Amino acid sequence: MAKAIFEIPEIVLNIAKYLSPADLAQACRVSRSWFVPFVSQLWRSIQLDQWIDGNLAPALPRYSAFVRELRCPRYIEPEVLGAQFEQLTLFRAPLLDNTNIDIFKQILRENPNINSLWVVFDRPLFTANERDEFFESVAGMSKLRSLHFSGLGFPVYPGELAHLLNKLTWLKTLVLEECYYSRLPRGTEPTALTIEQSGHLRSLSTDCFREDTLDIILEITQCSPQLEQLVMLEATVYRTNIMMSPRLEWFAEKLHSYCQHLDQLKFHACDLDQNGLACLLSAFPKLRKFEFTDCSMKHGEILAQIIQHESCRDSFEEISLQNSSSRMDPTCADEVFLLLRKFTKLKKVSLTQCKLLALDFVRSQEEFGYVLASRDLQVLSITITGPNKKWAPPEVFPEKYTPIRDDAEDEDHDLIQVPDYHLYNAVMEEFERQPKLDRSAIRFDYSWF
Amino acid sequence: MKVTLESSDGQVFTVDKEVAELSVIIKEMLVIEQANQDHPIPLLNVGAVELAKVIEYCEHHRNDPTIDDDEDYDSRKKPIEMDDWDKQFTIVNKEMMFELILAANSMQVKPLLHLGCRYAADIVKRMSPTEIRDLFQIDDDFTPEEQDKIEWEKQWTKL
Secondary structure (H helix, E strand, O other): OHHHHOOOHHHHHHHHOOOOHHHHHHHOOOOHHHHHHHHHHHOOEEOHHHHHOOOHHHHHHHHHHHOOEEEOOOOOOHHHHOOOOOOOOEEEOOOEOOOOHHHHHHHHHHOOOOOEEEEEEOOOOOOHHHHHHHHHHHHOOOOOOEEEEEOOOOEEOOOHHHHHHHHOOOOOEEEEEOOEEOOOOOOOOOOOOOOOOOOOOOEEEEOOOOHHHHHHHHHHHHOOOOOOEEEEOOOOOOOEEEOOOHHHHHHHHHHHHHOOOOOEEEEEOEEEOHHHHHHHHOOOOOOOEEEEEOOOOOHHHHHHHHHHOHHHOOOOOEEEEEOOOOOOEHHHHHHHHHHHHHOOOOOEEEEEEEEEEHHHHHHHHHHHOOOOOOOOOOEEEEEEEEOOOOOOOHHHOOHHHOOOOOOHHHHHHHHHOOOOOHHHHHHHHHHHOOOOOEHHHOEEEEOOO | OEEEEEOOOOOEEEEEHHHHOOOHHHHHHHHHOOOOOOOOEEOOOOOHHHHHHHHHHHHHOOOOOOOOOHHHHOOOOOOOOOOHHHHHHOOOOHHHHHHHHHHHHHHOOHHHHHHHHHHHHHHHOOOOHHHHHHHHOOOOOOOHHHHHHHHHHOHHHHO
């Protein structure tokens, strides 16, 4: 009886989806009838870290027909890629050079269903002719939804990306890393950019945020009127630098005129100043999401800019500020209270390094009648600090604190006086009024002095 | 509106139409046989015990949003949520659960099929091929050379 379910391929394929690679490898050794369904799931998706074991590459050609998602490390033998792949939907190519460029083009030809492509270039590659062929083969991937170019100094000429975007009309996400902008090869006249049809690009991530590469971004945005998200990535060679300048002002103005739907802005490891941020925000009048990781501004300064950006009061939903130093930033409490009180559509607030005093929280409650203006709040990741360790029940503090129940004097005290936690209760009352809030991300702490 | 279903052993169940329609097969039958609803819908592969259990499942999940695309279940990215009720529901013996998987498959009750498959996957998880063969009484029809080759090729899964 039990055997029966393993004899129906549809059921077995479903079961296989719930097993890890190690479990699948065991299951496909059970018998011949078990082999194909489990092995096909096992080879469906190849992750980068799985190549560490030397047995994967030699076995791959035998199972290439099952592979849908192929993520290659930078360096692999060209023979491995020479295998027959027919069902790829995701392809992360190894470093492209003269030995494997033809195989790369062949894979693209034979796998028209690829919707996600990741390409890393090698600098000395590509004559003008090879470039054209390369871009043509990528432009032929009509189902592409996500494209990631990592340049390693590979120059991008004006018009090349726009041409690509004109062809790839279903592309939603474009990531451009380490592509340095290049003036046209000597002797060539720049051609005016013609937009044949407007693309559907929704998200652009790039580290090309320097004076001389702003043109690339404008070129892309010019043919992407649907763009919603701009992500500034960490750059490896030059640090991404967003400081106020006339050129930045010009850039923000252009950006806004090309893309009317911009509402998500993210920064990863960039240098910014307050005016630069304010200038860039002007291209995002209906800002909805804002993310900021490891950048050179204080959290309070960033929040102040967002609060001043009044046009987004009714659209702003998500904010996340984070520094990998994980040090607490106590300076921004006033701004946090303002943000929570002024923005009525907030859904997710992740300020893990911000600390609010419970006393200030209650004071704000008394003064304005509320702390949280939004009724849609789902996540609030923040630390609330009380004046001493008796302000809240001990179980709400992080575990590392609990063993510190030391002196006998303290014990006696507890026996006499049952704590009533009125401060804590007042804070919790505010949270309990929130219909959608998941309270698990809120942290509680107390002052040590 | 009510619909009547007949199990393979002749027992008749009356359920709300929207409950029965969690089964893709019944939903399609109802479209075809709209005019003729005097007779119960026969389910030739499903016994009364299993059908009762399937109906119990469908009653509880009658208001769930429908998921048409099988790819949505692609588990490791997005495991389907199992609520407490589902966990209670799967506390039955293995044979019963396997019967339910077959019933869900033949009636095409997709969420129940996936719940069952997850249960079955949990059983074979971390088992060796020999243990699996013993449990399900399956014969090893590979040659020793084939076994060695497969094992060698799958080394990379042990990371």
